Amino acid sequence: MAQERALPSVVERMWGREPVTRRGPRPRLNLAAITAAAIEIADAEGLAGVSMAAVAARVGVAATALYRYVESKEDLLTAMADAAAPLPPEPEGRTWREYLAVWTRTHRDILLDRPWLLSVAGSVPPMGPRRLLWLDRALASLDGTGLDDGEKINVASALTGYALTDAALVHAVAGGDPRMEEAGIKGAADYGEVLAGVLDPETYPALSAAMRSGAMRGAEGWMDDGDFVFGLDLLLDGIEALIRRRALEGHGGGE
Amino acid sequence: MAQERALPSVVERMWGREPVTRRGPRPRLNLAAITAAAIEIADAEGLAGVSMAAVAARVGVAATALYRYVESKEDLLTAMADAAAPLPPEPEGRTWREYLAVWTRTHRDILLDRPWLLSVAGSVPPMGPRRLLWLDRALASLDGTGLDDGEKINVASALTGYALTDAALVHAVAGGDPRMEEAGIKGAADYGEVLAGVLDPETYPALSAAMRSGAMRGAEGWMDDGDFVFGLDLLLDGIEALIRRRALEGHGGGE
DNA sequence: TTAAAACTATGAACGTCATACACAGTACGC
DNA sequence: GCGTACTGTGTATGACGTTCATAGTTTTAA
Numbered sequence: 001m002a003q004e005r006a007l008p009s010v011v012e013r014m015w016g017r018e019p020v021t022r023r024g025p026r027p028r029l030n031l032a033a034i035t036a037a038a039i040e041i042a043d044a045e046g047l048a049g050v051s052m053a054a055v056a057a058r059v060g061v062a063a064t065a066l067y068r069y070v071e072s073k074e075d076l077l078t079a080m081a082d083a084a085a086p087l088p089p090e091p092e093g094r095t096w097r098e099y100l101a102v103w104t105r106t107h108r109d110i111l112l113d114r115p116w117l118l119s120v121a122g123s124v125p126p127m128g129p130r131r132l133l134w135l136d137r138a139l140a141s142l143d144g145t146g147l148d149d150g151e152k153i154n155v156a157s158a159l160t161g162y163a164l165t166d167a168a169l170v171h172a173v174a175g176g177d178p179r180m181e182e183a184g185i186k187g188a189a190d191y192g193e194v195l196a197g198v199l200d201p202e203t204y205p206a207l208s209a210a211m212r213s214g215a216m217r218g219a220e221g222w223m224d225d226g227d228f229v230f231g232l233d234l235l236l237d238g239i240e241a242l243i244r245r246r247a248l249e250g251h252g253g254g255e
Numbered sequence: 256m257a258q259e260r261a262l263p264s265v266v267e268r269m270w271g272r273e274p275v276t277r278r279g280p281r282p283r284l285n286l287a288a289i290t291a292a293a294i295e296i297a298d299a300e301g302l303a304g305v306s307m308a309a310v311a312a313r314v315g316v317a318a319t320a321l322y323r324y325v326e327s328k329e330d331l332l333t334a335m336a337d338a339a340a341p342l343p344p345e346p347e348g349r350t351w352r353e354y355l356a357v358w359t360r361t362h363r364d365i366l367l368d369r370p371w372l373l374s375v376a377g378s379v380p381p382m383g384p385r386r387l388l389w390l391d392r393a394l395a396s397l398d399g400t401g402l403d404d405g406e407k408i409n410v411a412s413a414l415t416g417y418a419l420t421d422a423a424l425v426h427a428v429a430g431g432d433p434r435m436e437e438a439g440i441k442g443a444a445d446y447g448e449v450l451a452g453v454l455d456p457e458t459y460p461a462l463s464a465a466m467r468s469g470a471m472r473g474a475e476g477w478m479d480d481g482d483f484v485f486g487l488d489l490l491l492d493g494i495e496a497l498i499r500r501r502a503l504e505g506h507g508g509g510e
Numbered sequence: 511t512t513a514a515a516a517c518t519a520t521g522a523a524c525g526t527c528a529t530a531c532a533c534a535g536t537a538c539g540c
Numbered sequence: 541g542c543g544t545a546c547t548g549t550g551t552a553t554g555a556c557g558t559t560c561a562t563a564g565t566t567t568t569a570a
Contacts, residue, residue, distance in 0.1 A: 008434040024546025139461035149470035165416025207391035215404035238489035279517025
């Protein structure tokens with residue numbers, strides 16, 4: 001039986017494999033141009049501004065013309081999620097730990113720069129050329145550590161996840177939600193203060209104590225850079241421990 | 256100056272503080288009933304089925320009546336994200352590590368049970384009674400470890416993030432996207448196989464090698480339970496290292 | 511007991527959006 | 541040069557979130 005497996009058609013286009021056509025007018029557009037326009041809108045107005053009509057207007061065609069290049073708006077978002085990724089950092093002779101730290105931080109910074117990515121990135125497994133390049137570089141940095149391929153992928157997944165959730169949290173606490181600003185909550189300190197007033201110390205003993213002790217207040221407050229490094233080091237320490245364990249187990253191709 | 260800080264009105268209602276009214280007809284509904292109906296719909300049909308009209312129909316009022324209890328659909332989603340959380344697991348005399356392992360796994364399983372939560376959970380900082388109860392229990396489990404409150408919160412955040420991204424990944428790879436099934440990609444193994452066919456070994460050396468080596472294939476494939484435990488242990492090992500470090504530094508309240 | 515006040519739910523209406531479909535125009539193959 | 545296959549357009553549709561004026565209901569005050 002012939003293999004039925006293929007890439008979804010958007011993904012095919014993300015890899016530059018636009019269908020070869022012989023007859024008919026030359027296409028005026030291509031997926032990359034459409035995606036770039038959509039990203040510009042998202043950067044300027046957020047995801048809410050990205051309507052098919054708005055994107056089409058920006059590239060100079062009617063709204064329905066986009067459906068020649070994309071099967072649905074979902075497809076467009078998928079393409080955006082990949083195209084928005086810049087090139088991953090260069091290894092430059094760094095150790096795996098140094099490199100993965102930079103890799104994760106850059107990853108997070110990209111998400112903070114483009115908060116709309118947060119709403120899109122988690123939904124689809126990475127299949128585009130840019131995101132997979134990031135994955136490749138993470139795996140490459142772990143060459144010679146003794147981890148097997150599956151473990152390397154898991155490590156990269158965990159770091160990706162950390163970048164994503166840290167960015168989501170920072171964004172949410174620091175002005176991501178207009179309702180918070182309306183309520184006068186402008187940052188982590190306010191957030192903690194309000195919570196401290198609401199929590200019943202009997203049902204929330206540990207949390208209300210933490211809030212009252214001012215864990216969210218001051219210069220060493222919540223969600224500054226130190227907190228990012230903190231969580232990142234948690235993961236990297238765990239990875240380092242694993243690598244050391246593998247090294248002790250012997251370097252053979254064991255089970 | 257009087258403190259302007261307050262909770263957004265939905266959040267106020269999530270805490271049971273519905274506004275006290277004296278005159279006029281008794282409200283037929285409350286936020287909890289609306290939220291419960293919305294959750295039932297989301298469980299049955301996914302987030303796409305949750306329209307204001309559908310929710311209103313389920314509780315037996317006109318669509319516009321909901322706006323007496325909620326300022327926007329966003330508000331409703333926020334309330335759903337909190338109400339969907341069950342009670343956190345009980346400590347039952349477990350060590351912090353045992354407890355946080357159960358806590359994180361349960362957290363992830365909830366997200367897999369209700370994939371629609373994935374699209375909602377990351378957007379807003381937890382401010383509702385249920386989600387904060389989870390946070391409280393995580394902090395409580397770290398009592399006596401020598402970590403300060405800020406560190407405890409960071410630990411809980413990192414674990415929350417891990418639960419979230421692991422669930423998102425499992426969901427995405429295993430049937431979360433109808434486009435994948437259309438393309439004949441039914442699981443991680445197919446995913447790996449297709450990628451192996453697309454990747455150019457020169458630009459993606461590490462990744463294409465991993466795919467060709469079959470890292471995603473077979474019983475020890477991608478995204479089974481072992482992979483969840485793998486990443487979780489990474490984090491827990493890191494936390495354990497931190498706790499040990501703190502214990503050595505001395506038990507005083509020093510910086 | 512009555513009148514005003516305050517609040518609830520309703521129905522109709524609006525603007526926006528994603529998308530389907532039939533059509534007109536265009537370039538290539540024969 | 542004719543047919544074919546493909547591209548972009550215009551129109552239309554149905555769903556959705558939300559606004560607003562209104563009718564109806566319960567409580568307060570006289």
